[in-house]
Amino acid sequence: MKKMYTLSKFLLISHLLLFSTISFCQAGLWDSVKSVASDVGDAVTDTASKVGDTASDMIEDDVSPAQKRQTIDNNAQKTLSRLFEESREAQEYYDKAKGYAVFDSHEFAFLIKTGTGSGVAVNKIDNSRTYMKMLGAGANIGGGIKYMQIIFIFPTEVALDAFINDGWSADADASAVGGDDSGQLGLTLADGTKVYELVDTGIMAKMSIGGTKYWKDDDLN
Structure with missing residues (x-):
């Protein structure tokens, strides 16, 4: 009922x-x-x-917090493996990075699109994990439901900690909304963080994550 x-x-x-x-x-x-x-x-x-x-x-409804965390961790590992298969550049950034975050998102695309998802941010130095939520909203022409993964690779602990503790909104970061004209895959944010988007066909060559917000999931931490 x-x-x-x-x-x-x-x-x-x-x-x-x-x-x-x-x-x-x-x-x-x-x-x-x-x-x-x-x-x-x-x-x-x-x-x-x-x-x-x-x-x-x-x-x-019937899934425990521990099961949710395990599912998110498994999805993150699979997503990273797929990303590295798609891009040697991403692997190189990851190897030098201090941390990363991976989000699975379901995007409901009507005239107004809304995307909801969950993920985990990981400090590679001490392997600490922070579980997070994401939400996106924007204008869209068309219809359907799309599944995607968003991957952040943080060059410094400062960038990672700010993302985790302060949350992050693409609307407040012009480099995220405006896109990357460098010819490289994904986006490079002002603090050096790399952002990649994986869809069914592979890595999005050009992407804009404007309208998205990320914050801690109080229920899973």
Whole structure:
């Protein structure tokens, strides 16, 4: 009964989000869709958070925190192995890095896209682990659901600690939103952190992670 209620709540929120977006289009405001992600601010973020939490509730009702941590760790290791197979450059950055973070994200793409995910940030010096959440919102034309992995490789402990303890928002980092024109794969942030995005077809050559936020998962730490 609880899962049926949770599923109904999730579907209702999803429909409200979609119908609200369509109403913008019908009102002749389609040209403003590209700015909806930033203009909608807390409203979209809050709705996306509720959708993500509801989806997590449906999937994880019977999963213990220890099992969740183990699943996240296993996914992170598999993702790193795949990344290194795809890019020798990424392997070289990782070998010199002080830490890394790996996130699995499900992106629900309608007219407004919302992406929710979980991951782990690891200090390579002492192997300490911090489990984290992610949320993204932005304008999108099209539909569907996409699965992806986001990998951060931190050159210094300072960069890693700031990411973990302060959280991180791509909107506050122009280098993340603007992209990397260096010709290399992924992004290079202002502090030297490398960011890669893996999808079904491999590493995204050009990417922008604007609209995404990362923070500690209090339930798993």
